[in-house]
Amino acid sequence: MTDDASTELMDAAVYVGDGAIEVQRLPVPAIGPNDVLLEVSHCGICGTDLHLVLERYARPGSVLGHEWAGTVAAVGDEVNGWEIGARVVVDSTPGCGRCRACTRGRSAVCLRREPPDLLDFSRGAFCRFKAAPAARLLRVPDDLPTRSAALTEPTAIALHSINLAQVSPDDRVLVTGGGPVGLLTTAVLRSRGVRDVVVSEPAPARRQRAFAVGATTVVAPDELHRAPMGRPVDTPFTIVFECSGHAAAAESALDQLDYAGTFVFVGTGSAPPRVNHNRVIVMEQTLIGAYNYDAEGFRPALELLASGSLPLDLLIEPVDIHLDEVLPTMHRLTAGELPGKVMVTPELSR
Ligand SMILES: [Zn+2]
Ligand SMILES: [Zn+2]
CATH class of the missing domain: 3.40.50.720 (NAD(P)-binding Rossmann-like Domain)
Incomplete structure (x- = not known):
């Protein structure tokens, strides 16, 4: 599966410069032995995405979108405990525990986190497939829809x-x-x-x-x-x-x-x-x-979402959009027309 997948193509909403996004065909990411391939179910549009695109900070060629949930589509040879179809989110990376931020109890700004290259969101989820280390997967609770689990990161x-x-x-x-x-x-x-x-x-x-x-x-x-x-x-x-x-x-x-x-x-x-x-x-x-997340990562957010105590149907806009609608929707979000979180599904509307 690893080799086959890498030769396949998928649709992705790609930032092409000048505040523009185009749907392009990109290779499905290859996975290593300890990784899983995830099919993106839903990915929310974040204020950061708006800044990166509409204020033109993003690097041309990058795929944005970091608020997502999906299902396991393939597992690496060494991966245990995850089956195809499992519904998951990818947890945040833990702090190193040793840098001067972590030793002060502030792992949200760990200095040894993977480089925060804000201009290169090349691993974004406005596309159909993403690769992720199996060790970072969190299972979405049974009674929480995958679409709602895409709110885990902002929560x-x-x-x-x-x-x-x-x-x-x-x-x-x-x-x-x-x-x-x-x-x-x-x-x-x-x-x-x-x-x-x-x-x-x-x-x-x-x-x-x-x-x-x-x-x-x-x-x-x-x-x-x-x-x-x-x-x-x-x-x-x-x-x-x-x-x-x-x-x-x-x-x-x-x-x-x-x-x-x-x-x-x-x-x-x-x-x-x-x-x-x-x-x-x-x-x-x-x-x-306040930046990033608590040291416990995404699990408390996932539990809060599953607890039923948040009005998820009001926090998420009722109509999902497709990859080719990301840019016009960003303009509507900036205009304040859409109060809630807009979810993108990795499909095309035409
Ligand atoms: Zn965000
Ligand atoms: Zn650290």
């Missing part, structure tokens, strides 16, 4: 940011940005018993969806007031998750943070926000960044 991201911020049920939490990341963060916060989660979002469709996934209050950004100098706003927040990546949203969100509050940068963006350091000092606020 692991949300869990990591929430754990880093040490959120407790009594916290008053603000989430800025009601796109897929903000919605997932909101839903996970609610599943953790956090009672008061306010979402700020300009697009009406996303505001509606934020409410549906459990936000206690939803506001437009202009409803958040500027803070008086050195003092909190009338109803400040103990924790803020900035999920939009927009400088203006971050600056406004910083104004909403209470004494001893924690501000988490989750969304990336091209223009950096201005931070009033005087305010951070006199109010003893903590500003942190």
Whole structure:
């Protein structure tokens, strides 16, 4: 199977430069003795994919897409315990345990992780087949559809940011940005018993969806007031998750943070926000960044998805798209027309 597969071709959505994506025929990846070949079931479109394509950071020739689940299509000669048809996600790589990030308990930014070459997502999953080491497979629980399991990676991201911020049920939490990341963060916060989660979002469709996934209050950004100098706003927040990546949203969100509050940068963006350091000092606020996943990898995310406590049908857009629709869908996502996570199936619509 290993040799046969490598000579076959598959459809893939390939970034060709100039903000364009084309469907091309690429070789099905070859697998080594300890690998499996996985047929991609669904792959979500991530904000990172949008940045890479629409802001043209991606390297021409690369295949994007890293939020996916699939089924085992072939197993290497040395692989035990995995059968064809098994439904899986590929876990994150563990930290090395020895570098200066890992020794401080922060394996999410392990310095010895496989090189984070953000320009070369050549192993992306906007295609039909992917190779992966069998040792990194996690079985999708029986009662969780494979399509829903494609939310594992972004759910692991949300869990990591929430754990880093040490959120407790009594916290008053603000989430800025009601796109897929903000919605997932909101839903996970609610599943953790956090009672008061306010979402700020300009697009009406996303505001509606934020409410549906459990936000206690939803506001437009202009409803958040500027803070008086050195003092909190009338109803400040103990924790803020900035999920939009927009400088203006971050600056406004910083104004909403209470004494001893924690501000988490989750969304990336091209223009950096201005931070009033005087305010951070006199109010003893903590500003942190959240990147990647907890040391436990994807298993807690997979268990949370399977627990039934997240509104998966609201977090995932109802209509899946095909490989040839990735680029137009990216433009619709940027326009805020699609609140939830859009899933790509490795097929062509024509
Ligand atoms: Zn992602
Ligand atoms: Zn490390």
